[in-house]
Every structure is written in structure tokens, then in C-alpha cells.
Amino acid sequence: MELVEERPYRxxxxxxxxxxxxxxxxxxxxxxxxxxxxxxxxxxxxxLPGIVGASYAMPDIHWGYGFPIGGVAATAVDDDGVVSPxxxxxxxxxxxxxxxxxxxxxxxxxxxxxxxDGLDRAIPRGAxxxxxxxxxxxxQMEQILRGGSRYAVEQGHGEERDLIRCEDRGAVADAxxxxxxxxxxxxxxxQVGSLGSANHFLEVQQVAEVYxxxxxxxxxxxxxxxxxxxxxxxxxxxHQICTDHVRAMDRAMARYGISVPDRQLACTPVxxxxxxxxxxxMAAAANYGRANRQLLSDATRAVFRRSxxxxxxxxxxxxxxxxxxxxxxxxxVRRRLCVHRKGATxxxxxxxxxxxxxxxxxxxxxxxxxxxxxxxxxxxGVPGGDAFxxxxxxxxxxxxxxxxxxxxxxxxxxDRLEHGGIAVRPRSLRGLAEETPEAYKDVGxxxxxxxxxxxxxxxxxxxxxxxxKG
DNA sequence: ATGTAC
Numbered sequence: 001m002e003l004v005e006e007r008p009y010r011x012x013x014x015x016x017x018x019x020x021x022x023x024x025x026x027x028x029x030x031x032x033x034x035x036x037x038x039x040x041x042x043x044x045x046x047x048l049p050g051i052v053g054a055s056y057a058m059p060d061i062h063w064g065y066g067f068p069i070g071g072v073a074a075t076a077v078d079d080d081g082v083v084s085p086x087x088x089x090x091x092x093x094x095x096x097x098x099x100x101x102x103x104x105x106x107x108x109x110x111x112x113x114x115x116x117d118g119l120d121r122a123i124p125r126g127a128x129x130x131x132x133x134x135x136x137x138x139x140q141m142e143q144i145l146r147g148g149s150r151y152a153v154e155q156g157h158g159e160e161r162d163l164i165r166c167e168d169r170g171a172v173a174d175a176x177x178x179x180x181x182x183x184x185x186x187x188x189x190x191q192v193g194s195l196g197s198a199n200h201f202l203e204v205q206q207v208a209e210v211y212x213x214x215x216x217x218x219x220x221x222x223x224x225x226x227x228x229x230x231x232x233x234x235x236x237x238x239h240q241i242c243t244d245h246v247r248a249m250d251r252a253m254a255r256y257g258i259s260v261p262d263r264q265l266a267c268t269p270v271x272x273x274x275x276x277x278x279x280x281x282m283a284a285a286a287n288y289g290r291a292n293r294q295l296l297s298d299a300t301r302a303v304f305r306r307s308x309x310x311x312x313x314x315x316x317x318x319x320x321x322x323x324x325x326x327x328x329x330x331x332x333v334r335r336r337l338c339v340h341r342k343g344a345t346x347x348x349x350x351x352x353x354x355x356x357x358x359x360x361x362x363x364x365x366x367x368x369x370x371x372x373x374x375x376x377x378x379x380x381g382v383p384g385g386d387a388f389x390x391x392x393x394x395x396x397x398x399x400x401x402x403x404x405x406x407x408x409x410x411x412x413x414x415d416r417l418e419h420g421g422i423a424v425r426p427r428s429l430r431g432l433a434e435e436t437p438e439a440y441k442d443v444g445x446x447x448x449x450x451x452x453x454x455x456x457x458x459x460x461x462x463x464x465x466x467x468x469k470g
Numbered sequence: 471a472t473g474t475a476c
Contacts, residue, residue: 127474238471242472401474
């Protein structure tokens, strides 16, 4: 794959073959080591009908289902542009939420063991069923799918202010619950308010460094402050929705005269029955994911209140896996686009009208979960950003789960973290080993390259005090 | 990511 370095940290793959637009990859040569397969996916995405601008990749690019993880692609709705479930991925609306405690690390330290034990009991996690909410029935599932975090708050599981600090005020309006299949609902029923497994986590963290004091103050975080980061998605419900709609699109594609270089790129026009059905179901899964994070926040707040007398206020909640209809300038013309972000984060710049008033000057908080036991970051959008106002989402794997688990046992890793002063509450030791930091890229490098490429600005670095994992 | 395969 020939990469032309247009300017530092911005590489171009010129149009060739069936590509409708070029590929643009924000990265360093180092981060692109072993990226051949995922760069092929960048090229494949560039062939999709209606794609505009470029097929973009963020510095944490790695191989995914059809689209690369770290991929951003926008299609023109009014020009038969397509929507593809592979451009969102299986974990629809997987995302991150950051809460800030009203205390510093020093005063909190003696409460940490009790808080960690409380979280160990209060946070459902791991594969399969389990959740903080036992649903009263199918009607309540519909309310979650329509109302997201807003519904959870209405039911007493949060504060009105939380919603101001959620992307889309906690719920997307265009959920179509009729497009969520029976099987997806069944799988989601017993998992409302649960972390899941793999790279999902809940961490108690400390702000270790502030790079932009003005933005940090606007976000409500300061040096040494205790925070909680929650990283999870839409569990089996989102997974089943993706499975169902990929199948439907795979069958329908030919009727629209669409052919793609990889079946995993199954897609139909945004304005087709299949496209609208997927986007409606995807929005419902997005609301489920937000309700999930809201309920986990509520459970976490109860533990912090009981065990430490500490209050948590929401900094922000943002998704990493979503397609959205947005308005952007393309070659000087304002167009309605379907922006797919898969392992990429929307990053509104300062002044964006959709930001809440108290964040308007600073820009949108972008939350980057790091690898376990290392660091996580808070970033913000910048004026003149790129890739339809998007940036990176995390570290990105370099090692398979199997490979990772061969390098270290769960017990060894737990001891190493505990000796490093990080309390660990794993559900499974095997799962812990699979998430060893060596299996991931350096999140610090990903963030530094994202900033150097002009996609965002670094606001703060957070380090873990305690890890709760599946 | 995922009742870690239909």
C-alpha cells in the first residue's frame, strides 16, 4: 500500500481501482507498523457509493469487521449515499463516560479499598446476563430504547444535569423500536446496567496531569482530583441488531445495484427501507448503551456516597461507535451526510452550537480510555479539525487475546498491578490476562499523534487507582 | 465487541 506523507502525521492513499475518494490516514510510521490489513480496509471503504471527502483513519487504526476500527466515512444522503452496519461495528454506541469526584486523591486514599469492594459487589460484568436493573417487562425495554439516559434519569437514576453533559442530551430522537428484533430485545433484557467483558471497564482514576487548564476547568476537572471512567456499550442487544441488519443488507444490496469488495461492507442507501430500518434500530441500541452507562453511574454514585461520602458529577458521555446524520461542508457546499465513526470520537470544536453553554468556549470533551493500568486521556475538539470533526478513541490492540494470555497469567498481572498501587477487582483472571497492557498500542502515542495531526488538543491525563473488569 | 460458531 503506497502511503504519501502529505504533511506530518497525515498520509494519503491516492485513488486507484474502484476507489471513489482517496484514503487519508492520520498516524505516524510507527503506529502504522503491521497495519497492512487495516489499510486495505481503508481502501475498500473508499469504494462505497456516495462516500465524500475521503475514507479516513485515526491513529489507533486496526483491523475490524469490514471497516477498520478507527475508521471515519461520510456518505451524501442526497446522492444515494449508503449506510453500512460494518461502519459502526457490533458494539453499537460503545462509549465512555467520565465522572468527577468532589475530592482529591490524598483525602480519598483511605476509602479506596472500601469503595473497590463496594464496586466489586455493585457492578455487574463479564460475558452473559446480569445487570443493575431488573426490567418490569417489554414496555420498559421500549422506554429504554426510546429514552436512553433520559429515561433512566426520569426513573430516578441520575440528576437532570447529567443529561446536559451527555452527547445528544442522553438520547437520540430517531430510534425506531419496531426495527429491533425479538432476539435482540431478549438478549438485552437481562443486561441493562452491566459492563460486559474484554476491553470494557470501570476505573477509579486520578488526574495526573493537566495540559490545558482553561478547558479542564470548564470540564470540571483539576490536578489530583479523583474521577471515575466507565467504558461499555450496548451488550448483546447491539450485537444482535448488527447481526440482523448486516444479513438483511447483504440480501438487499444487489437490488440497489451495489457491489462491494468485501461482504462485510454490506450496505444500502441511507434513504432505503433497509437503510432506514438499520439507522432506526442502531439509534435504539445507542439509547440502550447510554441508559447502560447512566445506570452504572447511578450504582457507582451509591457506592461512593456510602463508602466514602463522596459525590460524583458527570463530565461527559460520548460514543465511539455510531453513524449520525450530520451537516458538513464538502468542497464549500453544505451537505447532509451519514457520518460513520467506528472506533472514532466526534470532537466538536469550541463554539459549536450543539455544545451545552458551559462547554461552548472550551469545545467538546473527548474521552479516551487507555489500557488497563496505564493511563486514560481527556481531549477536546479544535477549530478547523478534520475527518468531519473526529479524533481517536483509544489504544487499539496489537496482540490477539490468545497471544496476550500466553505472555502473562491473570494472577501475575493482578499482582503486578496491585504492587504498582492499583486495586484490581476482576471477574475473571483469564479475562484480565487477555487485557494486559502489552497487547495494546501506547495510548500516549495515539493521543500525541492525534493532537499533532490537528484532530484535537490534549486536556488531561488520568491514571488508575482501581480497576473493575469483566 | 459477542450466550467468543450456524
